[in-house]
Amino acid sequence: MRIAASPARLLPGVLLALVIGAAAGFLSDHYGGPAMLFALLIGMAFNFLSEDARFSAGITFSSRSLLRLGVALLGARVTASEIAGLGWQTGLAVVGLIALTIATGFAACRLFGRGWRFAVLTGGSVAICGASAALAIAAALPANDKLERNTLFTVIAVTTLSTVAMVAYPLLFAALDFSDREIGFLIGATIHDVAQVVGAGYLVSEETGDLATIVKLLRVSLLPVVLVVLLLALRVSGAGGRGGAPGLPGFVIGFAVLAGLNSFGLLPPLVVTVASELSRLLLVTAIAALGVKTALGAMTKVGGGHIGIVVVESLVLVAAASALVAFGLLTL
Template identity: 40%
Template sequence: MNLRAQQLFAPPFAAVRRLYPGAALCVVLALAGSFLAEHYAAPALMLVLLLGFGFASQAADARMQVGVGFCSRHVLRIGVALLGARIGVEQLLSVGSLPLLIVLTSVPLVIGAALLLGHWLGLPRLHSLVAGVAVAICGVSAAIAVAAVIPAGRLEDRRLLCVVVGVTALGTLSMLIYPPLLGTLGYDDIQRGLLLGASIHDVAQAAGAGYLVSETAGDVATLTKLLRVALLAPLVLLLGWLLRRGDSGSAEFPLFLLGFLALFGLNSLGWLPTGLREGLVTASNACLLVTMAALGMRTTLSELFAQGWRPMLLLVVLSVGLLLGAMALLALASP
């Protein structure tokens, strides 16, 4: 009986023992970054990433590699699947036709421009794709979601981190610069909220920038930004199919997308209880923090800086172009 029990439970326990050192360190770094973010009002994902950089030498230890690799890939997919709990069709219905027009026009234009400009700059196509989706949709969450559906080995960790770092920095700068800039250009509160929601990368940053202007601007910015976020679900499903269509190993379909889609549908129908929905969103955030720690540990700052100025230029041009495009579309649509 004891032998039978050992045969049943030894493999799972052995796997846990291999995963534990690296995974435990990633969890500790995620908790530390969250603690610092709460006390210093800084982006948690960025702080966890920086902590991960500081422990990059530990990730080279053979005992750590299995757990860190598990967090950077599998925990990432769990987090993306749980993202579906924060997105719903009601976000599409809660805004008027003008934000919908601007978002549906600007998002594909930004992604297309990213691929063209990235090719001109000599960047890998998948790097440009991740950067374009991050700018067009919702920053770090979108970059991570797209990276999760890219087949293993086709996108280097350092390139994903370059997008994460750049889009976070630009989102913070835009939150501070865009509100006074749009005020000097003569836009009213509703127009400013619309432009802020259509151009700032992160949901919290877009909402914060809007409420810096007024309550009305904040409401409009939040709704417009959530409309962009709602496009993440169909876009990730489409990219998952396109990127794996020609693979000989296409049997490895990203099944976590089914979880993403299921939660998206349940949330859209209002079938997720509030407590459960909040718990799933919290779990998603926790998974993304653990993933950031793992990605930071797997990349050294020297590798990040070695990519040069081209990746940052791509993000800057796309971000500025997104704002200018939204302004042009608003001008065309206004009577």
């Protein structure tokens, strides 16, 4: 049985992330740069502490639990009209991009001589929500002697690529002369993990960060759907699965509840303001912790063929999403 870490054990790592976040805020306030980027870069300078037993539990808690709480609190700033304002085209585009990415995984795995399990694992991870999707999909796949190793690889690969994308994609999309709103859609539709979507979005602007988060949550909400389809396909094929499709992640539910309350005017303005400011604090702290956990050398420790598949899937996803916007096929 898993035992939760005690507050005393979490405190050093959480305090480290908070101090880095505070330093990032100071630099942002005094030099005008983005606090998220400062938090990430400063955090990476403390990567050597990620393996220190005194800090590891708190850093992991900050990069996961505080992140999810921060994203959930963002719901206080969103209304149903804003989500509906994305339009049916955006929803259809997100579904199409997910399907395309998973299909690309199958094609790339055939090209690189990998099996269908790896295609589903990496394609679903890139298409939906990175490491979280990888773990959920792995739980549904029939076991073999490579599943655990491939799951670990996928988590490392998508986390590393997401961190690169967090810095590179805003620069790329700005160079392509997309608007802040278009960049918000592209970031939300293409970066793998929630943490990096939030970080990249708010590196550009508040509007971009809000839209990127909503689009990303649309992707995350489709994880149970993809898992149900996978389990049905396994049952029909006779391959068999391990476990059922999980429900929506708690932070998505929290986001939706707060957005619903705000949509009906049930949240006082003071609550909305406090939730918004607390969300920013938690997100900067989470990004700082993510930076501490990020080792640039991790990319060199994974297999060439395996990483090639994840890179191909990521490139197809960003190219397809960019084409939708560039050719005016999506109204934002």
